[in-house]
Amino acid sequence: MKYESQRVAMPYFIFALLLFAGQIVFGLVLGLQYVVGDFLFPEIPFNVARMVHTNLLIVWLLFGFMGATYYLVPEEAQTELYSPLLAWILFWVFAAAGTLTILGYLFVDYATLADVTMNRLLPTMGREFLEQPTITKIGIALVVVGFLFNILMTALKGRKTVVNIVLITGLVGLAVLWLFSFYNPSNLTLDKYFWWFVVHLWVEGVWELIMGAILAYVLIKITGVDREVIEKWLYVIIAMALITGIIGTGHHFFWIGPPEYWLWLGSVFSALEPLPFFMMVLFAFNMINRRRRNHPNKAAMLWAMGTAVMAFLGAGVWGFLHTLAPVNYYTHGSQITAAHGHMAFYGAYVMIVLTIISYAMPIMRGRPYGNSNTAQVLEMWGFWLMTISMVFITLFLTGAGILQIWLQRIPESGEALSFMATQDNIALFYWMRFVAGCFFLGGLVVYFGSFFIGGQASAAEEVRGPATEDA
Amino acid sequence: MAERFTKSMARNIYLGGSAFFVLLFLALTYDTQSRAMPERDNRELITAEVAQGKHIWEENNCVGCHSLMGEGAYFAPELANVFDRRGAGDSATFKSYMRAWMNAMPTNVPGRRQMPQFNLTDEEIDALAAFLEWTSKIDDNNWPPNIEG
Numbered sequence: 001m002k003y004e005s006q007r008v009a010m011p012y013f014i015f016a017l018l019l020f021a022g023q024i025v026f027g028l029v030l031g032l033q034y035v036v037g038d039f040l041f042p043e044i045p046f047n048v049a050r051m052v053h054t055n056l057l058i059v060w061l062l063f064g065f066m067g068a069t070y071y072l073v074p075e076e077a078q079t080e081l082y083s084p085l086l087a088w089i090l091f092w093v094f095a096a097a098g099t100l101t102i103l104g105y106l107f108v109d110y111a112t113l114a115d116v117t118m119n120r121l122l123p124t125m126g127r128e129f130l131e132q133p134t135i136t137k138i139g140i141a142l143v144v145v146g147f148l149f150n151i152l153m154t155a156l157k158g159r160k161t162v163v164n165i166v167l168i169t170g171l172v173g174l175a176v177l178w179l180f181s182f183y184n185p186s187n188l189t190l191d192k193y194f195w196w197f198v199v200h201l202w203v204e205g206v207w208e209l210i211m212g213a214i215l216a217y218v219l220i221k222i223t224g225v226d227r228e229v230i231e232k233w234l235y236v237i238i239a240m241a242l243i244t245g246i247i248g249t250g251h252h253f254f255w256i257g258p259p260e261y262w263l264w265l266g267s268v269f270s271a272l273e274p275l276p277f278f279m280m281v282l283f284a285f286n287m288i289n290r291r292r293r294n295h296p297n298k299a300a301m302l303w304a305m306g307t308a309v310m311a312f313l314g315a316g317v318w319g320f321l322h323t324l325a326p327v328n329y330y331t332h333g334s335q336i337t338a339a340h341g342h343m344a345f346y347g348a349y350v351m352i353v354l355t356i357i358s359y360a361m362p363i364m365r366g367r368p369y370g371n372s373n374t375a376q377v378l379e380m381w382g383f384w385l386m387t388i389s390m391v392f393i394t395l396f397l398t399g400a401g402i403l404q405i406w407l408q409r410i411p412e413s414g415e416a417l418s419f420m421a422t423q424d425n426i427a428l429f430y431w432m433r434f435v436a437g438c439f440f441l442g443g444l445v446v447y448f449g450s451f452f453i454g455g456q457a458s459a460a461e462e463v464r465g466p467a468t469e470d471a
Numbered sequence: 472m473a474e475r476f477t478k479s480m481a482r483n484i485y486l487g488g489s490a491f492f493v494l495l496f497l498a499l500t501y502d503t504q505s506r507a508m509p510e511r512d513n514r515e516l517i518t519a520e521v522a523q524g525k526h527i528w529e530e531n532n533c534v535g536c537h538s539l540m541g542e543g544a545y546f547a548p549e550l551a552n553v554f555d556r557r558g559a560g561d562s563a564t565f566k567s568y569m570r571a572w573m574n575a576m577p578t579n580v581p582g583r584r585q586m587p588q589f590n591l592t593d594e595e596i597d598a599l600a601a602f603l604e605w606t607s608k609i610d611d612n613n614w615p616p617n618i619e620g
Contacts (some may be wrong), residue, residue, distance in 0.1 A: 037584030047535025281586025333541030
């Protein structure tokens with residue numbers, strides 16, 4: 001760790017991982033409710049568990065992005081963080097607000113929560129992923145503004161690197177697009193259209209900038225490859241991401257009211273959306289092949305390769321599978337969507353946060369070259385267990401989705417099975433998905449276990465040395 | 472990548488490409504919203520009752536189990552066409568169906584998926600029905616493929 005203030009990333013990472021654990025537990029509750037319909041009813045109905053599952057994901061990824069930013073921006077800028085105190089204050093504010101919101105979901109009836117938080121004054125609640133009370137949404141906006149102020153003040157006083165510029169561009173985009181979460185007109189089609197300005201333009205837009213920047217940073221550090229090469233790749237990747245992803249928003253406009261030209265625009269541009277993710281795979285493997293040293297933190301390198309591959313599979317391939325309008329006509333809102341959502345979020349955003357955690361946590365804990373070999377082996381077991389489980393979750397949901405479409409969507413009215421009858425017919429796939437989910441939890445426990453093993457790795461050996469001074 | 476392809480070329484593609492597509496997206500959004508949507512979403516039919524129905528839909532987190540125009544959760548049936556499926560396209564029939572349905576929940580059949588009891592008044596259920604009826608009439612390129620949603 002080159003700057004003492006980078007250490008403020010630590011609480012962000014730890015809290016992110018705790019919320020991750022909560023997300024997985026509620027994921028298992030949902031998985032079981034899919035097959036044992038009255039499980040935990042009426043105490044925790046499905047909609048509550050789902051809201052907790054998805055909102056925990058969003059919040060812990062934001063904690064992860066913030067931790068990553070606090071860690072890498074000072075080092076890239078070659079200066080201490082503008083205000084570590086502000087970072088700590090915002091940590092506690094965000095952690096308290098996030099925890100209170102989740103407890104509100106669990107212990108207060110949603111309609112009552114809407115009432116006591118005065119949703120009627122500025123109604124924003126009750127929309128998928130944006131279920132947070134309006135007051136929480138305002139809180140998130142304020143925390144992000146404070147965070148951006150701290151980061152901008154840091155970046156502006158120091159060295160301006162491409163990694164920092166791209167990361168901060170992504171974070172500013174995240175903040176600006178969040179404002180659309182406050183727009184909720186009575187007209188459902190308008191509501192839905194601009195809802196995607198938050199959801200799509202986050203995950204298929206500005207978040208890719210954040211992911212690309214974090215990946216580039218970790219690759220600079222572990223491979224020792226010249227920054228000029230890495231930055232060129234980063235520009236190409238984010239160019240592809242925005243050129244395809246912005247008009248690619250149209251693949252969400254097929255069946256919610258907008259006119260027919262979106263069928264073409266959405267299909268063509270979103271069919272190209274796998275490109276930036278494919279570039280990330282080439283990027284990660286190329287840089288690692290051209291490495292100037294063998295970094296002893298092999299676990300971090302595994303995560304870096306893993307996130308590129310899994311993001312390509314989950315976001316790229318599984319996205320492409322159902323993005324063309326004639327296909328999407330049948331798959332829209334089926335279990336295919338759920339399959340894609342799970343692998344895409346895991347591959348792109350969960351794994352990029354775990355990549356930076358794997359690289360930065362040992363350093364912040366006084367192990368500059370990484371954890372001990374035993375700890376890394378355990379961490380890699382966690383990697384494989386979670387990743388393979390997620391592959392199976394995705395495959396089982398895809399199977400469920402194909403059968404669902406076959407039974408419920410393709411036959412004519414009158415011959416098609418009803419939604420609930422179809423669900424009964426595909427229960428076996430849901431059971432298998434639940435079992436895969438249990439393995440995922442096992443992988444998470446192993447992964448957490450790796451943090452409790454002492455010792456550290458020894459210094460890197462240079463293979464095509466010398467590594468750049470940045471590394 | 473070949474050395475002839477420099478970092479500043481990559482940066483210019485990024486800046487030029489994203490600026491162009493942001494502007495194109497804004498132009499398309501303007502066209503969609505100002506020209507196309509008013510005809511497709513029948514916005515003149517959004518009465519106070521429909522608007523109230525949307526609030527009830529939101530404040531009870533209906534989208535946490537159901538999908539609406541294919542968006543939401545996939546735990547319970549699609550509701551953008553429930554007016555056609557359960558109301559046979561008739562307002563009065565649909566409203567009486569909705570009252571009977573909402574008041575019968577939960578079924579408490581062991582092992583089955585359960586819908587909570589939301590304790591809505593008759594007036595609130597009627598508003599929810601009006602909202603779902605309006606939704607069913609949006610021009611959504613003929614989705615879903617059949618009546619089952």
